[in-house]
Amino acid sequence: MSSQHNSTLNFSHAPYNDKNNMRDVDREIKMGEFRLRYIQLMRDAHSTLGDKNANILIKEAEAIWDKLSNPKSTVN
Secondary structure (H helix, E strand, O other), X not given: OOOOOOOOOOOOOOHHHOXXXXXXXXXXXXXXXXXXXXXXXXXXXXXXXXXXXXHHHHHHHXXXXXXXXXXXXXXX
């Protein structure tokens, strides 16, 4: 049995041809790297400081981040 194949390939429908899709893929890869780094930092904090002190540090860091991210909410 023989089958026929097109002599030319058409990649016009390929999702990676779209530059927006490539940016999305690049962004997802970068986000994955950030997630991995975050998990590593949390693991290191807990193993170094212990659960109680690590949780305190994380809560303080979140509060600082909230103030930095929302400067209008801290102005009275």
